Amino acid sequence: xxxxxxxxxxxxxxxxxxxxxxxxxxxxxxxxxxxxxxxxxxxxxxxxxxxxxxxxxxxxxxxxxxxxxxxxxxxxxxxxxxxxxxxxxxxxxxxxxxxxxxxxxxxxxxxxxxxxxxxxxxxxxxxxxxxxxxxxxxxxxxxxxxxxxxxxxxxxxxxxxxxxxxxxxxxxxxxxxxxxxxxxxxxxxxxxxxxxxxxxxxxxxxxxxxxxxxxxxxx
Amino acid sequence: xxxxxxxxxxxxxxxxxxxxxxxxxxxxxxxxxxxxxxxxxxxxxxxxxxxxxxxxxxxxxxxxxxxxxxxxxxxxxxxxxxxxxxxxxxxxxxxxxxxxxxxxxxxxxxxxxxxxxxxxxxxxxxxxxxxxxxxxxxxxxxxxxxxxxxxxxxxxxxxxxxxxxxxxxxxxxxxxxxxxxxxxxxxxxxxxxxxxxxxxxxxxxxxxxxxxxxxxxxx
DNA sequence: CACACTTTTAAACACCTGTTTGAAATGTAC
DNA sequence: GTACATTTCAAACAGGTGTTTAAAAGTGTG
Numbered sequence: 001x002x003x004x005x006x007x008x009x010x011x012x013x014x015x016x017x018x019x020x021x022x023x024x025x026x027x028x029x030x031x032x033x034x035x036x037x038x039x040x041x042x043x044x045x046x047x048x049x050x051x052x053x054x055x056x057x058x059x060x061x062x063x064x065x066x067x068x069x070x071x072x073x074x075x076x077x078x079x080x081x082x083x084x085x086x087x088x089x090x091x092x093x094x095x096x097x098x099x100x101x102x103x104x105x106x107x108x109x110x111x112x113x114x115x116x117x118x119x120x121x122x123x124x125x126x127x128x129x130x131x132x133x134x135x136x137x138x139x140x141x142x143x144x145x146x147x148x149x150x151x152x153x154x155x156x157x158x159x160x161x162x163x164x165x166x167x168x169x170x171x172x173x174x175x176x177x178x179x180x181x182x183x184x185x186x187x188x189x190x191x192x193x194x195x196x197x198x199x200x201x202x203x204x205x206x207x208x209x210x211x212x213x214x215x216x217x218x219x
Numbered sequence: 220x221x222x223x224x225x226x227x228x229x230x231x232x233x234x235x236x237x238x239x240x241x242x243x244x245x246x247x248x249x250x251x252x253x254x255x256x257x258x259x260x261x262x263x264x265x266x267x268x269x270x271x272x273x274x275x276x277x278x279x280x281x282x283x284x285x286x287x288x289x290x291x292x293x294x295x296x297x298x299x300x301x302x303x304x305x306x307x308x309x310x311x312x313x314x315x316x317x318x319x320x321x322x323x324x325x326x327x328x329x330x331x332x333x334x335x336x337x338x339x340x341x342x343x344x345x346x347x348x349x350x351x352x353x354x355x356x357x358x359x360x361x362x363x364x365x366x367x368x369x370x371x372x373x374x375x376x377x378x379x380x381x382x383x384x385x386x387x388x389x390x391x392x393x394x395x396x397x398x399x400x401x402x403x404x405x406x407x408x409x410x411x412x413x414x415x416x417x418x419x420x421x422x423x424x425x426x427x428x429x430x431x432x433x434x435x436x437x438x
Numbered sequence: 439c440a441c442a443c444t445t446t447t448a449a450a451c452a453c454c455t456g457t458t459t460g461a462a463a464t465g466t467a468c
Numbered sequence: 469g470t471a472c473a474t475t476t477c478a479a480a481c482a483g484g485t486g487t488t489t490a491a492a493a494g495t496g497t498g
Contacts, residue, residue: 025244029456039477044457119338119391126395154404158416161396162385169384172338177380185373197377201424208423248486258447263487
């Protein structure tokens with residue numbers, strides 16, 4: 001039927017869904033090319049290597065998402081007074097959900113890919129994102145620091161990574177978690193619901209007062 | 220030198236450090252047996268399969284850690300009034316740090332393994348832990364629910380998984396994060412420091428007020 | 439020593455991985 | 469329609485994986 005879709009796109013589409021499902025390491029080129037109904041060698045012909053294919057899959061989302069986030073961060077930075085942390089975090093919601101227009105289950109897929117990328121191929125994705133979108137991320141860190149003047153820089157660093165962990169881990173296993181929530185609480189959960197649950201959680205977490213050092217009741 | 224140490228232990232020791240470093244999927248039996256200086260076939264002889272080896276590695280820690288946690292949970296449950304959330308979370312600190320007596324860098328290794336287990340082999344570890352230590356975990360959930368009576372059960376469920384994500388993700392990439400923290404803030408970070416940073420963060424996060432549903436400024 | 443049992447060993451097994459090759463097919467411009 | 473460039477294809481490549489085999493070595497007991 002849709003045989004006139006270019007091979008590159010068919011590969012990207014097949015790859016992203018398999019990657020999101022099973023991770024990068026556990027998805028072989030043969031699985032991808034079979035699902036895409038293209039020849040095995042075409043991945044290397046069009047993308048060079050599996051590693052570059054992974055980057056291409058992520059880039060399709062990042063190049064849409066990151067400029068929008070950058071714009072939002074600029075908008076918040078322009079306001080005089082420091083912004084509320086919940087406000088800052090809420091900025092992610094619309095750009096993320098808009099990924100559903102890019103692809104059928106775009107938001108979920110992208111966040112799963114992000115999760116896979118951070119856990120599967122140790123460090124590669126972190127380097128890649130920082131290399132390409134470091135400027136944008138710096139704006140976000142600055143916003144958080146402005147909204148939490150009581151926190152030292154290093155504390156913000158750690159807490160943002162703790163937060164990244166919540167997001168990435170939750171999304172990587174979102175299918176399993178949704179199933180459990182469905183079974184245990186008879187509660188249908190979509191990706192938007194999870195995102196909205198995360199915001200007050202992360203907001204309170206990042207802005208939490210620091211641990212009083214002298215309270216060494218243990219150890 | 221220490222050639223009279225039983226083969227099983229040598230395999231477990233080599234496996235756990237390689238697993239913690241590179242994950243389960245990216246560590247081959249040949250790497251393990253080379254490092255342990257034993258024959259390749261001995262893994263299958265002593266443990267049956269790679270999967271069972273992974274479980275054995277985790278079990279060595281879990282069978283020490285979980286009973287202690289169980290005891291602590293019982294102690295807290297015995298007190299009449301609901302416990303402070305920070306108190307509940309602090310209960311993890313000592314048992315976790317005591318793993319350093321079991322093995323040289325026991326705490327770090329175990330937490331890294333936990334991280335790997337939850338992200339690498341999707342679902343297997345979750346099932347395994349729940350199967351063996353579900354009772355203990357239920358006590359913990361109960362304690363959290365008692366300390367947060369304003370939260371519906373499903374909210375506690377999600378927030379505990381968000382928290383698990385922070386821990387697991389942070390530990391899986393703790394080496395990389397420590398390096399960055401060292402470089403950017405000239406701040407030496409050990410595993411205990413990370414744990415102590417996590418407690419106020421998670422405490423505030425889990426107990427955060429729920430999102431006011433009608434605040435739909437976005438979407 | 440001889441017996442039975444456990445453990446170790448080298449080799450092979452069957453299968454899967456990403457990548458490369460060179461010829462065949464297709465598309466495009468003159 | 470011929471010439472050129474792009475793309476597809478089946479096949480093979482070199483290397484890695486977990487697991488199994490059957491013989492050898494070691495170990496403890498009567």
